Amino acid sequence: MAKAKGPTPQSQDFSAWYLDVIQMAELADYGPVRGTIVVRPYGYALWENIRATLDEMFKATGHQNAYFPLFIPMGFLQKEAQHVEGFSPELAVVTHAGGEELEEPLAVRPTSETIIGYMWSRWIRSWRDLPQLLNQWNNVVRWEMRTRPFLRTSEFLWQEGHTAHATKEEAEEETRRMLGVYVKFATEYAALPVISGLKTEKEKFAGAVYTTTMEAMMRDGRALQSGTSHFLGQNFAKAFDITFQDKDLEEKYVWTTSWGLSWRIIGGIIMTHGDDRGLIFPPKLAPIQVVIVPIYKSETRQEVLEAAATLQAELKAKGIRVHVDDRDQYTPGFKFNDWELKGVPFRIELGPRDVAAKTAVLASRLGGKETLPLGELAAQIPQKLEAFHQALYERARRFRDERTRVVDDYESFKEAVAEGFALAFHCGDIACEKTIQEETKATTRVIPFDAPEESGRCVRCGKPAAYGKRVVFARAY
């Protein structure tokens, strides 16, 4: 047997493992410009499934898609004080076009609150124009110092939802509803266990009144912010003069929200589920759910391929995304490893012996092989995919729970964040939070919605705790 040719083992170098699997599984490659990536067909197919799933959920909650321009006048970004402060360091700005220097430089959108706000100020006249429930799938540019495929790239794909409402209550409800959509997507589709809640003042979106988030734990114990939903209050309404005449004849500012989920979630899927053999994709999003590997000699090639084609048709009829790997130049053993690297949940091995016995071998990416009658596969695989999803989710949840510690002293806190999440009290002071970050590299990730009410003292400075509950600290991506 030849020596292993897989990715760098996770235990040896998690970061190298991550970069290896992305390249080897052909999800993405580096672009010629620093911090850019090319998403290859297999990776893009995953993104398309993510996008299709979320898009349907957005439409089901009453949103419509639209498209706003890539270029934003610099002046727009400067209208909201916190917003400009938050984003100006990472803006890409176009200063020349058409062979001339532009009179007003154009920002390449880092997000679209401002340009949508500008348009809303023109579109919204009366309470009858509300709510505005918009979403757009697009690319944005944020010039980051340090980049990493999917997790932090100069340009990334995402969706940004933007809504405007007549009342504060309605906007806050929308903020929570859309975070709920993300949580549902994470758990029911991506098999990612997440903790949802509020961001602290230090961590919130630049320009938001508050930010809600869902946080997941990667297999190296670090946290990944996987989707955020912001209540923007009237900050952008005031900056862009978005007003309406209400039923009571008063002229009022609208209340807005925004919410986004990016291809960063792909990084989350990779780092939550993957193992030393490569990726493991959650079945509902996997570009290929079942791969059939035919096994044949030249004299049995035709009959095996025919049996594979028949099986493929039966699975397709059940709505299963199935692929037959009929590449002649690779041996079955090579293909087994290749599809495991690519994270396909189930593999069906079909050889002459199986064809003769009218059976096939079903192998799960989570381990285990079983021999099943050919005629039963199509009927059984849907439930097996469902069970696979559940097992994947449970495995991730167990991992997270094992690496989450309740801590009340700073030494235990440091140990906890070195390997996972720490549930601790904090005084709520931004300076104290920054000190913790400097000393431990950990930041507050989320003030969980569902944490029990508790009072205590700040894990670092001992002052009375804010928030009325423990908060999650972790090193973050």
Added chain:
RNA sequence: CGGGGCGUAGCGCAGCCUGGCAGCGCGCCUGCUUUGGGAGCAGGAUGUCGCAGGUUCAAAUCCUGCCGCCCCGACCA
């Protein structure tokens, strides 16, 4: 931006110290034999040695400058 590393075939690298035919492994192409956990043999193709300048009879190798990428830190979805 600070610290470190690296640019030689598609990928990974050797060659550089001590200047003298540009190499190795993998991959790729052709053929035959193989095929139930990363096949074997034989034959073959592939280079702006990151870029520019300099020294020299001669530069991947020595000198100068530049560029790019990766890794580690501070900001971020």
